[in-house]
Amino acid sequence: MERESIEMDVVFVGAGPANLSGALHLSRLVSEHNEEVAAGKRQGTALGEVEIAVIEKGASIGAHILSGAVMDPRALSELIPDFVEQGAPLESPVKEDDFLYLTKKRAIKSPVTPPPLKNHGYYIVSLNRLTAWLGEKCEEAGVNIFPEFPGAEMLYDERDCVIGVRTGDKGVDREGRRKSNFEPGVDLLAKVTVLGEGPRGSLVKQLAQRLNLNEGREPQVYSLGLKELWELPDDRYPLGKVTHTLGYPSDAQTYGGGWIYGMQNRVLNIGYVTGLDYRDPLLDPHAEFQRFKEHLHIRRLLEGGKMIRYGAKTIAAGGYYAMPQLYADGVLLVGDCAGFLNSQRLKGIHTAIKSGMLAAEAIFEALVANDFSSQKLQRYEQLVGESWIMPELRRVRNFHAGFKRGRWLGIANAGLQFVTGGRNWGLFDRSSGEPGHLALRKLSDYGYQGDSPEQRYGNLRFDGKVTFNKVTDVYHASVAHNEDQPAHLHVLDTEICSTRCAEEYGNPCQRFCPAAVYEMVDGGDDGKRRLQINFSNCVHCKTCDIMDPYQIINWVTPEGGGGPGYKNM
Numbered sequence: 001m002e003r004e005s006i007e008m009d010v011v012f013v014g015a016g017p018a019n020l021s022g023a024l025h026l027s028r029l030v031s032e033h034n035e036e037v038a039a040g041k042r043q044g045t046a047l048g049e050v051e052i053a054v055i056e057k058g059a060s061i062g063a064h065i066l067s068g069a070v071m072d073p074r075a076l077s078e079l080i081p082d083f084v085e086q087g088a089p090l091e092s093p094v095k096e097d098d099f100l101y102l103t104k105k106r107a108i109k110s111p112v113t114p115p116p117l118k119n120h121g122y123y124i125v126s127l128n129r130l131t132a133w134l135g136e137k138c139e140e141a142g143v144n145i146f147p148e149f150p151g152a153e154m155l156y157d158e159r160d161c162v163i164g165v166r167t168g169d170k171g172v173d174r175e176g177r178r179k180s181n182f183e184p185g186v187d188l189l190a191k192v193t194v195l196g197e198g199p200r201g202s203l204v205k206q207l208a209q210r211l212n213l214n215e216g217r218e219p220q221v222y223s224l225g226l227k228e229l230w231e232l233p234d235d236r237y238p239l240g241k242v243t244h245t246l247g248y249p250s251d252a253q254t255y256g257g258g259w260i261y262g263m264q265n266r267v268l269n270i271g272y273v274t275g276l277d278y279r280d281p282l283l284d285p286h287a288e289f290q291r292f293k294e295h296l297h298i299r300r301l302l303e304g305g306k307m308i309r310y311g312a313k314t315i316a317a318g319g320y321y322a323m324p325q326l327y328a329d330g331v332l333l334v335g336d337c338a339g340f341l342n343s344q345r346l347k348g349i350h351t352a353i354k355s356g357m358l359a360a361e362a363i364f365e366a367l368v369a370n371d372f373s374s375q376k377l378q379r380y381e382q383l384v385g386e387s388w389i390m391p392e393l394r395r396v397r398n399f400h401a402g403f404k405r406g407r408w409l410g411i412a413n414a415g416l417q418f419v420t421g422g423r424n425w426g427l428f429d430r431s432s433g434e435p436g437h438l439a440l441r442k443l444s445d446y447g448y449q450g451d452s453p454e455q456r457y458g459n460l461r462f463d464g465k466v467t468f469n470k471v472t473d474v475y476h477a478s479v480a481h482n483e484d485q486p487a488h489l490h491v492l493d494t495e496i497c498s499t500r501c502a503e504e505y506g507n508p509c510q511r512f513c514p515a516a517v518y519e520m521v522d523g524g525d526d527g528k529r530r531l532q533i534n535f536s537n538c539v540h541c542k543t544c545d546i547m548d549p550y551q552i553i554n555w556v557t558p559e560g561g562g563g564p565g566y567k568n569m
């Protein structure tokens with residue numbers, strides 16, 4: 001097949017805060033260099049026109065971005081010192097912090113907010129709006145932005161150096177045949193390719209396996225965040241107020257917690273995080289979120305309001321010990337796909353922005369030296385090590401792993417780490433935690449008879465007012481995929497689904513997916529149920545790729561532009 005090749009200097013894959021900050025910073029470093037060389041203020045030769053591209057699989061910049069979000073402005077103020085004056089879309093400065101411990105019936109307000117959850121000086125933001133704004137800044141600076149372009153495959157030369165990325169084909173039908181509108185993906189060739197795909201990047205997965213980037217590191221572990229926006233009828237929850245919760249409905253063995261943020265125009269931002277290292281095979285993160293909303297204290301906040309948006313996304317929680325090697329020949333990793341998130345604070349925007357900026361600085365030096373080898377690009381890891389990122393991540397290096405032995409030991413560990421700056425003298429695990437597919441237990445280990453959800457959730461009902469089923473929620477994620485394309489969720493052996501997985505785990509994909517993508521339906525061979533993949537519901541959270549106990553689900557990018565259409569999330 002004839003494919004077009006386009007030569008760029010630097011290609012950033014994924015238009016999240018990490019890569020957009022990287023692209024913007026790089027374009028400025030290059031312009032500054034060229035101007036100073038021309039004015040005789042700097043030695044060396046000008047770099048001339050440096051072509052920088054950012055590709056994004058979403059239909060627009062920000063469409064696939066979902067976050068909390070309370071943003072620590074440290075990195076943004078390094079990138080754009082006058083971001084407030086320049087009109088960054090901020091919902092509100094944080095005005096009040098609450099921390100609640102929920103039992104089944106009560107909400108106990110902590111007299112003090114745990115220090116990692118103090119948000120004074122931070123901002124409540126809609127990250128997808130902030131990202132769209134950063135995209136505009138990039139375009140103003142001359143960066144080429146290409147939405148609807150998924151990076152489908154890494155390109156290597158004969159020595160395994162990364163030489164760019166191939167974007168996905170368009171116009172392929174569900175059987176894999178070319179349609180009349182077929183357009184082959186483009187080979188974007190680059191001196192440096194920067195992967196900023198967010199958690200569980202599909203290209204990062206390929207790259208790390210091929211180049212052994214995870215060697216000697218702990219496995220990455222994840223959480224899943226589910227979020228809704230609500231329009232409230234009155235001022236019952238003030239703008240700028242931040243509440244975090246611990247306890248109900250998570251059981252003591254499961255990592256989880258809720259958030260409630262007050263946004264502009266009486267919009268309430270509410271969400272629930274479940275650690276994707278839970279053990280109970282009947283656990284359903286979406287049901288946990290509904291339970292959370294059913295709690296008397298939370299229900300009171302929502303009643304009479306209207307749910308207007310829904311979304312879900314994973315969070316890379318492994319931190320310091322789970323970070324892969326950040327560079328190789330011709331390639332760098334930034335943001336969540338490289339594990340930069342501080343899981344104790346549930347904050348990764350500031351570290352994503354900073355990692356993008358540091359990648360830009362390393363690339364700039366590589367451009368000046370015209371050397372894009374791993375030896376040269378290793379400079380990025382050095383810059384990260386010298387920046388404020390590493391002390392921040394080191395201090396919380398054992399946080400998530402502490403919860404492996406349950407909530408109370410996890411809290412004790414977090415407290416100890418806070419006092420000792422991360423040291424725990426081997427009292428708790430020195431690791432990132434246990435990957436979800438290994439943590440998940442079989443139905444028989446839990447004494448379950450079959451896979452009926454009532455065994456865990458009793459009489460949980462969706463009332464359509466405060467609690468919703470997955471299909472209703474997914475409608476509010478504005479998801480759209482062209483249905484006549486191959487499913488982008490590759491299940492490598494569907495026989496396992498009808499046999500081993502059904503018996504051992506009761507097909508947990510039906511529960512861990514927050515968008516009702518996976519369904520076991522009648523009509524399989526030998527009268528068994530078979531797997532049906534409703535891929536058009538997929539919100540690109542990647543939970544299935546992480547949690548499938550046999551690791552036979554491979555999430556790949558669908559046709560460009562498909563996926564959620566998040567607004568104000």
Ligand SMILES: Cc1cc2nc3c(=O)[nH]c(=O)nc-3n(C[C@H](O)[C@H](O)[C@H](O)COP(=O)(O)OP(=O)(O)OC[C@H]3O[C@@H](n4cnc5c(N)ncnc54)[C@H](O)[C@@H]3O)c2cc1C
Nearest residue numbers: 014016017018057067068070151198225335336347348349
């Ligand atoms: C529920 C939740 C709550 C959170 N709360 C907070 C908070 O309160 N404060 C905070 O600081 N952080 C929070 N975070 C973390 C924060 O959102 C992330 O750390 C941050 O967004 C990481 O930025 P990123 O640029 O690395 O990746 P992302 O923001 O994930 O962006 C990645 C982009 O790359 C695109 N992409 C992926 N793969 C490809 C591909 N192959 N080709 C093309 N495009 C691709 C995606 O569509 C996406 O647009 C939260 C995260 C979640 C999920």
